Amino acid sequence: MGKLAFILSFILSVFPADAFENRRHIHVVRRGSKNSHRGDTVAKIWIEENGVKKIEIAWSELSKTEETEILKAIDEHWEELNKSIDDVFAGKKIHIKRIK
Numbered sequence: 136m137g138k139l140a141f142i143l144s145f146i147l148s149v150f151p152a153d154a155f156e157n158r159r160h161i162h163v164v165r166r167g168s169k170n171s172h173r174g175d176t177v178a179k180i181w182i183e184e185n186g187v188k189k190i191e192i193a194w195s196e197l198s199k200t201e202e203t204e205i206l207k208a209i210d211e212h213w214e215e216l217n218k219s220i221d222d223v224f225a226g227k228k229i230h231i232k233r234i235k
Contacts, residue, residue, distance in 0.1 A: 137223030
């Protein structure tokens with residue numbers, strides 16, 4: 136799992152298999168859980184379409200307040216998160232961002 140950022144009580148992350156999907160996205164994972172990512176993923180958020188910024192929720196178990204905060208953070212940090220995703224897929228070490 137490529138951790139991109141911490142926000143609220145969640146981790147924004149990508150997974151190696153995501154590199155082959157048609158549309159770039161971020162998984163929102165609940166922090167502090169020891170289960171596999173699938174059991175702990177509480178949302179999947181598309182961040183682009185055909186290489187163009189387009190942020191929308193694919194599915195979510197988040198509250199509306201959590202969704203709003205996370206979507207706002209992704210929008211404000213989109214370029215940096217996108218660069219981090221490129222680095223994760225290239226096997227580079229990244230700095231995990233703390234978003235307030």
